[in-house]
Amino acid sequence: MGISETLNYVLFTNPVSSSAGSLAKTAASAVVNYSGLTPRVEYKMIPPEPLWKLAAASGPYMRLAGLSGAAAVVLGAYGAHRKYQNEELKQVFETANKYHFYHSLAMVGLAMCRAPLLTAALWISGTFMFCGSCYYYAFTGDKRYSKVTPFGGTCFILGWLTMCI
Numbered sequence: 633m634g635i636s637e638t639l640n641y642v643l644f645t646n647p648v649s650s651s652a653g654s655l656a657k658t659a660a661s662a663v664v665n666y667s668g669l670t671p672r673v674e675y676k677m678i679p680p681e682p683l684w685k686l687a688a689a690s691g692p693y694m695r696l697a698g699l700s701g702a703a704a705v706v707l708g709a710y711g712a713h714r715k716y717q718n719e720e721l722k723q724v725f726e727t728a729n730k731y732h733f734y735h736s737l738a739m740v741g742l743a744m745c746r747a748p749l750l751t752a753a754l755w756i757s758g759t760f761m762f763c764g765s766c767y768y769y770a771f772t773g774d775k776r777y778s779k780v781t782p783f784g785g786t787c788f789i790l791g792w793l794t795m796c797i
């Protein structure tokens with residue numbers, strides 16, 4: 633007798649395991665019948681829907697995610713082929729583009745939030761203030777709008793926290 637046959641016998645076909653399983657089922661049904669407990673709600677599976685229908689039902693949030701993602705790709709392509717004055721500006725650009733992509737992808741799930749409008753407003757504000765000021769600095773070398781960057785980061789954080797509401 634091989635290992636698989638032994639395991640099969642020990643787990644499934646021996647008289648103790650087969651009768652123990654049926655005994656447990658019988659005991660469970662007896663408890664339900666004796667206590668008078670019956671399920672009040674019958675759960676039914678909803679029919680599967682194509683993803684494009686679910687996306688269309690999410691309102692403007694999927695379009696918002698698409699526009700933000702497209703902008704992240706366009707800016708990413710522009711920034712990847714650009715010559716930077718120094719390595720710091722390139723790193724600032726890469727950080728801005730990374731956060732832009734992250735939050736564009738996160739916007740796909742906005743419809744599942746309890747306060748999607750608030751979360752969307754904070755993430756869009758964060759994208760403009762954080763990513764926008766970083767893009768501006770990376771492309772021009774001008775730090776004029778750098779004071780706005782922390783406010784954009786705060787908007788990102790608050791947007792994520794609104795998902796806890």
